[in-house]
Amino acid sequence: MILSLMANQIQQLDGxxxxxxxxxxxxxxxxxxxxxxSISDLAQPFDMALPSFMKHIGLLETTGLIRTHKTGRxxxxxxxxxxxxxxxxxxxxxxxxxxxxxxxxxxxxTKRQRKDTAS
Amino acid sequence: MILSLMANQIQQLDGxxxxxxxxxxxxxxxxxxxxxxSISDLAQPFDMALPSFMKHIGLLETTGLIRTHKTGRxxxxxxxxxxxxxxxxxxxxxxxxxxxxxxxxxxxxTKRQRKDTAS
DNA sequence: CCATCAGTTAGCCATTGCGCTAAGTATTTT
DNA sequence: AAAATACTTAGCGCAATGGCTAACTGATGG
Numbered sequence: 052m053i054l055s056l057m058a059n060q061i062q063q064l065d066g067x068x069x070x071x072x073x074x075x076x077x078x079x080x081x082x083x084x085x086x087x088x089s090i091s092d093l094a095q096p097f098d099m100a101l102p103s104f105m106k107h108i109g110l111l112e113t114t115g116l117i118r119t120h121k122t123g124r125x126x127x128x129x130x131x132x133x134x135x136x137x138x139x140x141x142x143x144x145x146x147x148x149x150x151x152x153x154x155x156x157x158x159x160x161t162k163r164q165r166k167d168t169a170s
Numbered sequence: 171m172i173l174s175l176m177a178n179q180i181q182q183l184d185g186x187x188x189x190x191x192x193x194x195x196x197x198x199x200x201x202x203x204x205x206x207x208s209i210s211d212l213a214q215p216f217d218m219a220l221p222s223f224m225k226h227i228g229l230l231e232t233t234g235l236i237r238t239h240k241t242g243r244x245x246x247x248x249x250x251x252x253x254x255x256x257x258x259x260x261x262x263x264x265x266x267x268x269x270x271x272x273x274x275x276x277x278x279x280t281k282r283q284r285k286d287t288a289s
Numbered sequence: 290c291c292a293t294c295a296g297t298t299a300g301c302c303a304t305t306g307c308g309c310t311a312a313g314t315a316t317t318t319t
Numbered sequence: 320a321a322a323a324t325a326c327t328t329a330g331c332g333c334a335a336t337g338g339c340t341a342a343c344t345g346a347t348g349g
Contacts, residue, residue: 068191072184073337077260084267091295101296103338124295124346130268139261141196142254148203149249210325220326222308243316243325298343305336313328
C-alpha cells in the first residue's frame, strides 16, 4: 500500500510539473494566490478563446492545484494550498541530496550516506 | 532589457517544469544529486533504448538542470546546482502570496463547496 | 418572455513529446 | 587491424498538448 502511495505521489508530480510548465497556468496560479476569482475574471487578461482557457482551468483542477465551485452561472476558482506541497517536498529532498557534498569531478561514490532529514 | 530578462526567466520556467514533468528525467536528477555518472550508468536502470534516453539527457542539459562533458568516448553528467533555483524562487514567491492572507477570502468558496458537494 | 451572460461541449487542426530501429562515428581494447 | 564499447544521428509512428470555431445549456436582467 505504501508502494502504491509512492506511485501516486510520482504520478502526481508528473501532473503538477506538467501543469506548471505552461505560462498561462502559472499565471492563473499566481493570480489565485491573491484571492479567488471567476473564470471570466481569470480569463480576461489572456488573448485566448474561452474554451482554450477552460482547458487550462480543468487541468489545474484535476491536478489539484486549484479548486472550483459553480454558483448560478458563475464558477469561482481558488487556490488549493496543498497542491504545491508535493513539489516543495521533492525540491527539498533534492537539495538534501547534494547539500554537504563537494562536487568534485572524478570522485568515488559517496562513502557517507546522509541521514534522512526527518522533516 | 529588464522586460526581456523577465521573459527569459518565464521561458526558463516553462522548460524546467516541462523537464521535471517526466519521471525518467526526475530520476536522473535524483541520481545525479548523489554524484556524477556516465550516460550508460545513468541509463542502466531504465527499460528504454539508448537514443530515447539520450533525448532526456539532452533536454536536461539544454534546460540547465544538468551539465555534461565528454572525455574519450564517455560522457559524464553532473547536476547543475543552480538549475532548480528558478523553481525555488517561483515557489517561494507563490507561497509568499498566499501566506498570511489566505483565510477570509478563500473561506467563502470553501464553505459553499462543503454545503453543496455534501458527500 | 426574450436577450444576454457565463460557461460548456464537440470536434478540428498543427505542433510537440516520447518511444522505437537502423546505421554511423569515434575511442578503447585485444 | 579487428572487435567491442559508448555514444550519436537520422528518421519513423503515435499519442498528447494547446490552440481554434460553432453550437449548446442554464442562469439572470430588462
